[in-house]
Amino acid sequence: MKVAFLGMGVMGAPMAGHLAKAGHEVAVYNRTSSRAEAWTTQHGGTAAASPAAAADGAAIVFVCVGNDDDVRNVVLGDGDATGGALAGTARGSILVDHTTASATLARELDAACRERGVGFLDAPVSGGQAGAENGALTVMVGGEQSTFDTAKPVIDAYARACTLMGPAGSGQLTKMVNQICIAGLVQALSEGMNFAQKAGLDGEKVLEVISKGAAQSWQMENRGQTMLRGEFEFGFAVDWMRKDLSICLEEARGNGARLPVTALVDQFYAAVQAKGGKRWDTSSLIEVLRDRG
């Protein structure tokens, strides 16, 4: 199948790689074109000069860029000299947005696609860079069943699970729930680990014991030890988490859901950024509790 992939970042590049490996003919686009060229050197396919050129003739156009504005730029061409992907997308084809973005944007793109006879899916992922590289992402999808049914077998090239959550926007809303659940959880774990160290306990031993019970979490099992050791140069960056939480808090202004701890943790992440931790893993919340710096 002829497909396009827009955005050759740490997520997009390996995802597009899995599509190539699955036998698809992939046209890629990246704002910094050297990255698109580097990708074709490794995987074949073609590096397109614009999103519209990449989308030309593609049955499915995938997008995985930074934020709402970046998506608008590559899809609609707003504020960008190059042609947006939608201008090059044929009637009957499908646009899949893997960017974690607002539900409002998803509904906006869904309407724009509908007007042109293009199917739309908002499909944010979780599983991080490792999940993208290993083809083991969790994909949360919003859109119509028939569009989903067509795109799913292709998405499966890099997904461990790919689930239709509801109409357009539902993928983004599900990803928001995911990030809300993580934010307060990581803060709780930070308070627990910092308390353990202040109390003079053997932190690793504490983790071993309490991870068997009601305090257990993926974060405890995968981040507890690195938090105790103060290692944060890996994983999901605080800058990205703040972008995601900003989307959650904005959506909650609309739907009326109260997020007191999520809002507070967003502020703690601002403190991590102020400490120079913009690129640190989200588990670096514990650094705000430390006495140093």
Added chain:
Amino acid sequence: MKVAFLGMGVMGAPMAGHLAKAGHEVAVYNRTSSRAEAWTTQHGGTAAASPAAAADGAAIVFVCVGNDDDVRNVVLGDGDATGGALAGTARGSILVDHTTASATLARELDAACRERGVGFLDAPVSGGQAGAENGALTVMVGGEQSTFDTAKPVIDAYARACTLMGPAGSGQLTKMVNQICIAGLVQALSEGMNFAQKAGLDGEKVLEVISKGAAQSWQMENRGQTMLRGEFEFGFAVDWMRKDLSICLEEARGNGARLPVTALVDQFYAAVQAKGGKRWDTSSLIEVLRDRG
């Protein structure tokens, strides 16, 4: 072995039952004596008239009561007409306190026991009523290695894991870390589940998808669905959680660990109590976020 068990509550009664089943000769005591008598009807052994009488001749005296003051009452006899257990405990025997209490109390009891040549272990448990009934508790122990080595094979009658964490008080401190990790985690899960419902998502489907990734937790897997349905008439009561968090916050005043979200969640639990949820499970935090009541 001749042992004593003080406190025939929802935890103590089944724990003492496992000791009887393991072949130990158990003398039990309870402030409300009818409960002790009911226990002997079912398990044999003897119901003692006072903590001191129960402790008489016991190689190990177990305590599982409500809070610091209750422990002082049964062990030291403070403010109680009946004799405290320590008065009846022979040199060379061991006192094991399973109550979740302060580390200060643990150190105080350790000193009092030392004076009389009695070994002491602070040994709070996790795993709840079901864990006590199934003999599958996690026991976090503070005290000396030799005392631990003697008591562990007996404790194993109702423990899935029993770990020495450090000197006296370390069991209590480890339990505090456990409760700190749970408090913020349950709040995060509450905010996530409430947001999902406000956003019009299928909550059960959301749980199914996000529990595969970085948001996963024991609480999500075991409480997510009941939270969505508003079911709280089971589990670990809010009143008990507030007692535990009070111990954590007090300890943190001493050791300097900051607990901003733990302190906030403690206040949310106060709101649950005000809604009439004193006996509701800790997952009832989501009720504070609801619009009703």
